[in-house]
Amino acid sequence: MNPPRVTVISTGSELTAGRSQDTNSSWIANELFGLGYSTEKFLVLPDDPKLIRDELKNLASGASKESPVLLVMTGGLGPTEDDYTLEVVCELTSSKAVLNAKAHDRLQALYRLRGKGFQEALITALRQVSIPSNSTVLNNSVGIAPGFWSELQPGAYLACMPGVPSEMVTMFKEELVPLIQKQFQSGELYSDFLFIWGMSESLFQQEFIKGIETLKNGKAVWGVAAKKGFIRVTYQSGDKNLVQELIEKTKEKYRGLCTGDLFEEFPKFLSERKLTLGTIESCTGGLAAKILTDRAGSSEYFLGSVVSYSNLIKENIVGVKKETLEAHGAVSEETAIEMADNGARILGTDLAISITGIAGPGGGTPTKKVGTVFIGTHIKGQPTEVKELFLPFKRELFREVVAATSLYLMYNRLRKLV
Amino acid sequence: MNPPRVTVISTGSELTAGRSQDTNSSWIANELFGLGYSTEKFLVLPDDPKLIRDELKNLASGASKESPVLLVMTGGLGPTEDDYTLEVVCELTSSKAVLNAKAHDRLQALYRLRGKGFQEALITALRQVSIPSNSTVLNNSVGIAPGFWSELQPGAYLACMPGVPSEMVTMFKEELVPLIQKQFQSGELYSDFLFIWGMSESLFQQEFIKGIETLKNGKAVWGVAAKKGFIRVTYQSGDKNLVQELIEKTKEKYRGLCTGDLFEEFPKFLSERKLTLGTIESCTGGLAAKILTDRAGSSEYFLGSVVSYSNLIKENIVGVKKETLEAHGAVSEETAIEMADNGARILGTDLAISITGIAGPGGGTPTKKVGTVFIGTHIKGQPTEVKELFLPFKRELFREVVAATSLYLMYNRLRKLV
Structure with a gap:
């Protein structure tokens, strides 16, 4: 029909x-x-x-x-x-x-x-x-x-x-x-998608889509949706090869920013390599841990988390030095490093993600605005890295973007090491 | 018009x-x-x-x-x-x-x-x-x-x-x-709602709605939606008093099971009384903490959380006794008590919620089925209580119901003490 x-x-x-x-x-x-x-x-x-x-x-x-x-x-x-x-x-x-x-x-x-x-x-x-x-x-x-x-x-x-x-x-x-x-017959369409992290819909259209001939002449169609921390780009065509070509071209252009469905890919990566992970979270309040445990079987790679919302918990449970908190503040690169390094130690994991930022609407200062966040990634045997981001979004979106991005940052470091 | x-x-x-x-x-x-x-x-x-x-x-x-x-x-x-x-x-x-x-x-x-x-x-x-x-x-x-x-x-x-x-x-x-x-003239409608915890739509209709005359004769209308851990009941009428009467009748019948919007009411209750809260979570993986920090200003009452997904973290960070875990298992009343009591101590809070259960689909045993959960509530100066629930839902829904219900259980105990 x-x-x-x-x-x-x-x-x-x-x-x-x-x-x-x-x-x-x-x-x-x-x-x-x-x-x-x-x-x-x-x-x-x-x-x-x-x-x-x-x-x-x-x-x-x-x-x-x-x-x-x-x-x-x-x-x-x-x-x-x-x-x-x-x-x-x-x-x-x-x-x-x-x-x-x-x-x-x-x-x-x-x-x-x-x-x-x-x-x-x-x-x-x-x-x-x-x-x-x-x-x-x-x-x-x-x-x-x-x-x-x-x-x-x-x-x-x-x-x-x-x-x-x-x-x-x-x-x-x-x-x-x-x-x-x-x-019903369908249009017999092939489609594939990828995620591009930290990218906006309009920038992607301006930088990439405008120059692609097969999308202009209608042989393939594209779609993009802004998600939390990434855009999801879809290509669709009656011609399977064309879809694959478009995916490859996008990857060439954006390289490290591209992943498949991270929420499938990252857990699979961890299980296959028998790596264990934990999180030390402040502004995300446990959201990164929640996302990591959404999947059945997550206890294979996820061991636990400390939500150190108050500074006393950062000191007493996580072991962030009082001097670090006093000299640099809770939302700082230095605190993020100690959270990640001590986190891996107290949780007994190979990997630890630390997150400290200002979700707002209150809590901002002239030097550290609402939307500032430091994300630390501790990988056993590697120097800990911290990424500072400024994400001026409303509280809920900010937390979702930060939690998802923290997983991407860890995954992206890990896959480069393999 | x-x-x-x-x-x-x-x-x-x-x-x-x-x-x-x-x-x-x-x-x-x-x-x-x-x-x-x-x-x-x-x-x-x-x-x-x-x-x-x-x-x-x-x-x-x-x-x-x-x-x-x-x-x-x-x-x-x-x-x-x-x-x-x-x-x-x-x-x-x-x-x-x-x-x-x-x-x-x-x-x-x-x-x-x-x-x-x-x-x-x-x-x-x-x-x-x-x-x-x-x-x-x-x-x-x-x-x-x-x-x-x-x-x-x-x-x-x-x-x-x-x-x-x-x-x-x-x-x-x-x-x-x-x-x-x-x-246009408007219809001048009044409406109000309440939550009933642990209730199903059909049981509510059977037990309550069927006997209410004003709902039969159409002077007021009702609606019910199944949410995560509760149903949301709404009444609507051109007569404001009628709506209030229905709300009161429902409260009389269900008493302790009724709340307003818990996600507004509970934080307000904690702030007003300057009570501090933390969570020690296993199967919910940080979801209860995430919900508690959804609102701006939550640092006033929420101090932090330990997600003790692995047993080693239950022992090493939370301080649950090895003997307790060996004798009763991680999913047990005894473990829930130690999680809540030690949780309040290490987090330095007045109140602590502990959650340990089997979200599934794996991990069930003949005596502890998937869907079993123990929720502990520690209130300073009161004996810790543990509620065992059996919620045979799929993983995602199970976690949402458990996290929301844990907040209700704590709130319901607290408001009785006032």
Whole structure:
């Protein structure tokens, strides 16, 4: 079947009231884009069955086998009375709600585990393990409510998934993508990406993209997204070699600043070489450690961390000299060096990252402005290096950029040593 | 005029491709909600003039003086060739683009400041200082492009604003709100919310919502969202007292499980009482410390943390006894107690939270399954308490629930002591 016109729909009154932010639509559109399908619009609707029904009907109405429509909807599959998706889709497809055996068993097992008190709630909870009789189940391996895939009219397909991001993401990848790929041709696109650290979108466009012929003549397209501490550059084309060429050209230009997905690459690098790592953090408050332990199995390379938010903890636990703190201040190259070196010693690691800076909005001085940070990298047998950065961002972004950049700085030193 | 049916529209191909996240719509809906207008849907469209025109036409078509429509649109007002808003609105309202004198002067003044080269760029930039002849200007006091307010047909109003959040926010508050309030009656809605910890959406509905008459007869509406470790319950009504009554009834039923926004309330509680806090974390890997330092000024009450991911760090830095670890294991009540007590001592804090558990997917045993966690709370002068929880969630969710719940447990103990 031809590539579909895609609409991504999120439902939830907390979304249209502005109390919650819809992050699902953009994630889904980005994934679909990677698979070669482009999205025509997003629609966000409150938990109102009439509105949802009217919009679905309207979106499906233009579809035919030649000009198909794909609607990817999240939300409204929970157990409560403001969850209307099942009811609406049953009505639109003249189906009945039927219990899905697999989801039912899973629900019972989960409720049994959680003990008594949950037995009573089981009756309400059962509501969410049904799907329309004329639909294909999308199994939920993370949470409880299954999703489903229905044909609203010839050529109009609707996928319904839970609104909880972790459940939706897994269901999308494991269950929905195969159905979409079976049903629709994609543009047969190849794509690849890389990270460029410490780079801005506009500088990259000005310095690099403008000079690339294959991007001007439309043989390949590019995309760039500003992330925390890096930009993520994507190239896409029907020609696989062209994509690889563009990746190589970018690497030639930016060399050490380029990595793959650092959050995959760096842990793999550490495990393979049996290196252990710890962090001594001040302004990031444990965020670098949190990122390093996001992955299962991180105890293989990550041993621990001290969050020395107060100066007394820098002295008493980490062992930074009082004189160093007094002479140079907590936010200084000298303190960053002692934090990294003592950190490796007290944590018993091969590698240690130290971070000390001013996240703001308060705490800045005329000589050390809010946004100043020193990142130290201790590598056993090597002299410790400290990088001073000035990142004048708001508190939250500052902390994210600093934590991610500290991992990049360590990784980039290490890979040069190999 | 009656309250309008509101649609919030964002345009931008970077949004529908999933490369950028639309944050404007939810901000606008939240502001409108606060003014008493509720939003019916969000629409996100690419920079495609035909699609934008068709959608605007369609949305305006149902409007009348009795049943008015308000469309609030952001994006597409810039100087580049993919900015189509002005063109589309001129077409829909049979207007011409006319230069706005105030915006034009502002642009010239800005370009003069930037110096030479401005003449060449000015021609392109001029495009963005025009508005449709049949419209009211919305001045831009932050950036360059003015917005505008047009009537597409009787009862159908369209406000167009720039997509840059800082420009949009100021324009919305200073220029658009007075126009909206002059044109439409608002619904005067009141709402309030609370958190209930360790509660599921379905249990809450079963146990509580079902028995409340005012929610059955529609005098008030409720909403619930499952968050990490708690549910967020919202009540809304035209009658302020009714909302307060519902909040009070919920508190009576759930008592100690209820808090306001814990992430605001708990830090405020600590600052006001000049209490200091630290964490000793294992499975959460620094996440509790990260959450505690999310807020500016957290150094007032948060002193630091040890992430004792490895057992050696539990022994050497925290001082958990080797015998305790050998006899009971790292994930045990006994270890949690020593982590909390020694934690308070080495960090020099009044309060310490300890967290030790199995985030999985690996590391479980027949007696200690993945999802088991012990959370210790040390309060100076009180016996340390440990709560064992079993939270069979995936790694990421498990860590978020555990970190948030640990703050709740500490807060709940403290507020009972006051």
